Amino acid sequence: MRAALGFDIPPRPSDMSLSARLKGLLLDEIGEKALDAIEARDRRHPLTIDRIDLADVLACEANYVETKDVPFEYTPQKARGSLAGTMLRRWYFRDQRPSVERDWNPVEAIHEVLDELSEQDDKLGRFIAGLSSGGRADVAAGVLDVVHAFEEGWPLDIDPKPVRAHSSLRSKLFGGRLILTYKVGFKFGQPRPQGGVPMSSVVLFDVRPGREYEEEERYNRWYAALLELFQVGVAPLRVVTWYAESQHAVADTIDEGKLEAAARRVAGGVRRMAELAEGRPPAINPGWRCRYCPLGESCTEGAGWIQDA
Numbered sequence: 001m002r003a004a005l006g007f008d009i010p011p012r013p014s015d016m017s018l019s020a021r022l023k024g025l026l027l028d029e030i031g032e033k034a035l036d037a038i039e040a041r042d043r044r045h046p047l048t049i050d051r052i053d054l055a056d057v058l059a060c061e062a063n064y065v066e067t068k069d070v071p072f073e074y075t076p077q078k079a080r081g082s083l084a085g086t087m088l089r090r091w092y093f094r095d096q097r098p099s100v101e102r103d104w105n106p107v108e109a110i111h112e113v114l115d116e117l118s119e120q121d122d123k124l125g126r127f128i129a130g131l132s133s134g135g136r137a138d139v140a141a142g143v144l145d146v147v148h149a150f151e152e153g154w155p156l157d158i159d160p161k162p163v164r165a166h167s168s169l170r171s172k173l174f175g176g177r178l179i180l181t182y183k184v185g186f187k188f189g190q191p192r193p194q195g196g197v198p199m200s201s202v203v204l205f206d207v208r209p210g211r212e213y214e215e216e217e218r219y220n221r222w223y224a225a226l227l228e229l230f231q232v233g234v235a236p237l238r239v240v241t242w243y244a245e246s247q248h249a250v251a252d253t254i255d256e257g258k259l260e261a262a263a264r265r266v267a268g269g270v271r272r273m274a275e276l277a278e279g280r281p282p283a284i285n286p287g288w289r290c291r292y293c294p295l296g297e298s299c300t301e302g303a304g305w306i307q308d309a
């Protein structure tokens, strides 16, 4: 398991020239014209994108245009993901000495978490407070499924422990005209100087509670690695996705080719956003989003995809 997390790979030295080269590539591929078009859309708010915006615009532009401004609302499924993350963070970081054997009772813990969060005046708090007792029990059961799967499939007492949980990666580019963000589940290791050179043995680790969408997750891993490179000047050794439902981990060793592919993909997404902001009609491209798309009833391509799937 240590090998899957990349702890056996030698630390990587910082490489500011790689970071600068990829920022340059990003700017060249996006182009000033596209950045101007996006800026003209709303001068007060720079374009801030995360992995979901990027995946959405690259998957089906019509779905992206329809959903991008819809305020985020929790559903039992979305709440399950957030709550599972909270539970795992608490599990790892309780008393700073996590261990499966210590006094951890997941059933009690999830109800504590639900009680606590329902007092919060935010979207998740209000969603939990508004649940019926049956709805609350269903959400709790869904979260416990993820936690139990984690318990069975992943050694929580692994050494070294993660140093951060729910860590925000953020990169402000081109004088603040473009902001890229990513929230990573757990971060193992920290950049440290070795012989005067900053070295990184960072491994990023994400838990996905639902279905496996490995094709998109692969790009998410590379995107997270790119942001870590931009933020600290050195890419992580590995990025791992762990799928709770299938108990399957994919450990991606990061190299320059993957970082470059991530930069090109970001540029492709931003260019599309610029073209759409300038009024180009969105393209339709059916895929798994059709199952949840608000345009589903009026979209023949989407209906056809669902029928054949």
Ligand code: SF4
Residues within 6 Å of the ligand: 060, 062, 063, 284, 285, 286, 287, 289, 290, 291, 293, 294, 295, 296, 299, 301, 302, 303
């Ligand atoms: S139903 Fe599918 S193809 Fe149609 S707009 Fe939605 S996501 Fe795109």
